Amino acid sequence: MGKGWKIFLSISFFFLIIILTISILSYRLLNKSLPKTTGSTVLTILNQPVEVYRDEYGVPHIFAGNESDLFRAAGFVAAQDRLWQMDFSRRVANGQLSEIFGEITVDHDKFVRIWGFKRTAEEIVEILSPESRLALNAYADGVNAFIETHTKQLPIEFSLLNYQPEKWKIEDSIAFVRLMGWKLSFGWYTDLVLQELVAKLGEKKAREVFPDFPKDGPFILPASHQHVWAKTRNFINSGLQVQDFLGFGSAHLGSNSWVVSGEKSECGKPLLANDPHLELRAPSVWYEMHLSGGEINVAGVSFPGVPGIVIGHNEYIAWGLTNGMIDDVDFYLEKINPDNASQYLNGSRWQDFEIVTEEIKIKDAEPESLQIQFSRNGPIISDFHPTLKNMDKAVSMRWVGHEASDELLAYLKVQKSKSWDEFTEALRHYKVPAQNFVFAAANGDIGYHLAGGIPLRSRTNGVLPHEGWKTKGQWLGQVPFEKLPNILNPPENYIVAANNKIVDDRYPYYLSNLWEPSSRASRIQQLLSAKEKFSLDDFKAIQTDIVSFHAQTVLPVVVNIMEAVIDSNSSEDLKSIYNLMKDWDGRESPTSIATSIFHTFFLRLTENTLKDEMGDQLFENYIRFGNVPNRVMAALLKKGNSEWFDNVNTPEVETVEDIMKRSLLDAGTQLRGLAGAIITNWAWGEIHTLTMRHPLGRENLLDVIFNIGPFPRGGSSMTLNNSEYRFDLPFQATLGASTRQLVDLCDLNHTLSVITTGQSGQRMSKHYKDQTPLWLEGQYRSLMMGRNEIIETAQEHLTLTPL
Incomplete structure (x- = not known):
């Protein structure tokens, strides 16, 4: 063997050893954070032992002796599977991405700080119901118990970005819910773009390219105002960049949901379907859970980082959601005092802007300071960029989501509801984001109720901007809950909610002009009219229908x-x-x-x-x-x-x-x-x-x-x-059915469900993407609720024990 060949083999062997070493280290790094899901683990925050059974797809069924321990275990288990996703989500909601990503996300953080999800969360904490406070505190305790006991076994993303997660706060969960409210609110974008359409094209042409163009004027602000609205483009562009970063570049996020009564069901009881259309990311936006403890026995999907079930069922009822498409944002032109730029006109008097200073910490750079001005209507958005300041007018924004409300209480009460009356009473507490709730009960009832904070406007609608110093255009409160659209047991024996227009023009309150085309709702109605009786197999075919x-x-x-x-x-x-x-x-x-x-x-x-x-x-x-x-x-x-x-x-x-x-x-x-x-x-x-x-x-x-x-x-x-x-x-x-849920009220122990990826956010977990083939092929997995069957079929069993 020649000398050159020996050198070649030596070099090749050297590089092979390096590659093997890197591979082994990478494998260990990726695997070190895989959670313990069998045996027993001490969780000192518990009062009683909690049993966690996982099915073949890693979906946890959590059995606790009381609700406090139930939510503590839910927080711990969610952190086992999705801690980095939870941390990322709260950083988005709190405007703290730059702490881990550096200068590339500073504008993202500034945009989010203007919306103020964290500020609103801090206000909500002050008005929380005892039930919500208990659930949030218990859930946060569970998340923190995991963080504290796994500082050297964190998901790989923490190592790649070289940081440690901070303690979880109940404000983090609330801020995330408000972030979801923003994602499902479109008025902030459509109102600003419509104003640009009017300014550039004139009223007549703008009407032709904007469905449901407002009938009330004025349609074109005086020329002296136009330069101010042009300055909101930076706000629009920053919002679009945040959307792109989060993976949902469309202005509309929607859903399908429908329900049929027992009259149209083969089993004689209602059937319910729901598939919310959200961003398709890895890991899934949803985390499946079954929670059983105290007065709660509920299964479905939750948001990682938030206690409770968002879409699901208990032993008596099932419910689904679609976006209400409500216009819950208005913009106002504010006159600035020419002699004192820190004041704006409120009626006939000058009033000081409220000023909030935010510090944005930036990885490998000095912090940046952001001053946000507030009029009585809300934050000023036209000075989002330094070049937009020092003008004679400004633009402010009012959003329902800036008002304190306790959505978690609504979900907690929904989870315990046994009837339509209890269900609708629970929805009274729900404000942001406005949603269409579709309902079915084992007693045979089906129903629909819009729930959310709907601005009660002094003008017919809120599409075009208002002059902030005037009374006209101010909100007069919210549309009373009793007046929100709803229906129980319609004669058609079915209800369809697919982001289509909710009511006709006889309805006395303005809701929105942001409806989706009626094509999806029309297709569902077409299919529901094609047969007398339906089964879950029929519903599978409808959910996966690809006819336009x-x-x-x-x-x-x-x-x-x-x-x-x-x-x-x-x-x-x-x-x-x-x-x-x-x-x-x-x-x-x-x-x-x-x-x-x-x-x-x-x-x-x-x-x-x-x-x-x-x-x-x-x-x-x-x-x-x-x-x-x-x-x-x-x-x-x-x-x-x-x-x-x-x-x-x-x-x-x-x-x-x-x-x-x-x-x-x-x-x-x-x-x-x-x-x-x-x-x-x-x-x-x-x-x-x-x-x-x-x-x-x-x-x-x-x-x-x-x-x-x-x-x-x-x-x-x-x-x-x-x-x-x-x-x-x-x-x-980019968007699609983020989960598919099918519920047969004849058999609530075996509902059908699938998410886009898998339960785990841990890349090396076998549950990182094991539901993806099912989702792609239009197939489903069974979500059980019967304890004996769950125990018999469980693939993993973990006991969480107090000291």
Whole structure:
């Protein structure tokens, strides 16, 4: 053997040893934090022993002798599986990301500090009910017991970012709930963008591109005010950046829920379905639990970091949620005293701004100070950036979520409810974010109730800004709970809530104009009308349905117009693309080529119709509304020729036919760039994919470790099996069914459930992504409640014992 070959082997062996060493160390580092889930563990905070049984998917069933120990154990067990996710979430809510990420997240923290979730949480602590305080304190004790006993066995993310978690506070749980309220509130964004639409396009054209445009004026603020509203763009852009960082880039987060009575159920009792559409991240936004202790015996999904079950069932009732889409934010123009910039006009007198100074700690940098001014209406958002200060006017914001309320009390009472009356009485305590609650009971009742804080406005609605110094535009309180829309046992024997409009225009109070298109609700109603009796298998098929009612409605209009465009002079390529789309049945399967053509065509049609008038930036902000552009384009197509179809940048006057032909050609060009020149490769699942990203999965190498995917997806925002993509970043799926819940009131011991990833946030856990195959295939797992069966089938059993 030659000398050179020996040297090569020596070097190769040396590098092999290094690679093996790194692999072993990495494996140990990733595995060191896997929790103990069998045997016994001493938990000194307990009064009595607590039993924790986990099923084959790692879902914990917690049995305690009292509610205090139940919530202590729930906090401990949640921290076992999701501690870093919990810590990340509270840092987002408290505006403390920069402490671990550095300067890259300073603007994120500033934006969140203006919203003040932490400040509101501190106010809520002062008004908590005894029941909520007990649950929150017990849960925090459980989380802290885990932190204190596992300082050297923390999840890998803490090591990668080189920090230790701080003690968990009850304010952290509350702040997270308020963060969720912000995520599900769209008025802050839509109101500001609508004002820009009015300013740039005028009232008439703004009406055409904003469904349910307010009927009351004034529609255009005086010219002297326009420069102030232009300065809110920094606030908008910072909010969008935070959304992007959190993984939900659409302006709309929605859900599906429906219930049928025993009259339409094969078993003779109600069936209930729910699938909330939230960001699809790793780990899942939901954590499944079964809690049994004291007066509580409830199962379902919870938010990691918050005690109790959000969506689920007990032995008597089941409930689901969809976003109420309520407009719970208003903006106000504030006059600033020309002689004293620290004052604003309140009626006829000058009043001092309240000033709060926040310190933002930054990793590897000096802290930054943020001064936030408050008028009587709320925080000033127009001085978010230093260049926006020193103006004669400012913009303030009022949000229902800034008012102290005890949502946890509502959930605690819901969990113990046995009837519709007890359930609705519990909802009186619920304020933020406003939700549609869908209800079913073992006694046969089905019902619906909107719950939440709905501003009672002195003006018809709150879409356009108010002059803050005047009485008109001020809130007069909240819509009384007794007046909120609700129904019990409707004659149709079913109820559908899919973010569609809640009531007609005869309802005396303004709720919103932010509704989703009715296509999902219409499809559910269509399917529920197709049979006399339903089973859970039928409900599975409905939840995973990929037929676009929107496409089935719009496509005939498109074809009717395009028939005059496609002729013998059209290219073979154009005719091939058109024919595939024309003959499509609206089923958005991953293998469908026509689905790819339709979505790409509709995007290009939207851009070619609206962008020339709006301009680049306003158009980009506008299409972040999610499904609003879909509603608008459907209306414009139905109308036929409109001045919107004329490209104002050309001397010609374009027609709807011209823009459609151009859009179909553009769609072909875009698809060739995405999937190649061969049309048979344009399957929807090839370009519409899902990767469930971890917050650290943005970085190379870490993405391979933490992210889950990519996977080909069917469906879109317009199908029941929801798979929404951002219009400005087609066609990556970002939102969808974050969990699927199916409940048969004939058998509450065996409900069906699935989440997107797995129970654990620990990368090396077998439960990190073990539910993903089920979720992708439209399958479910059973969530049991019967103690004997749980014990018999448990895969792991841990006893938590006091000293």
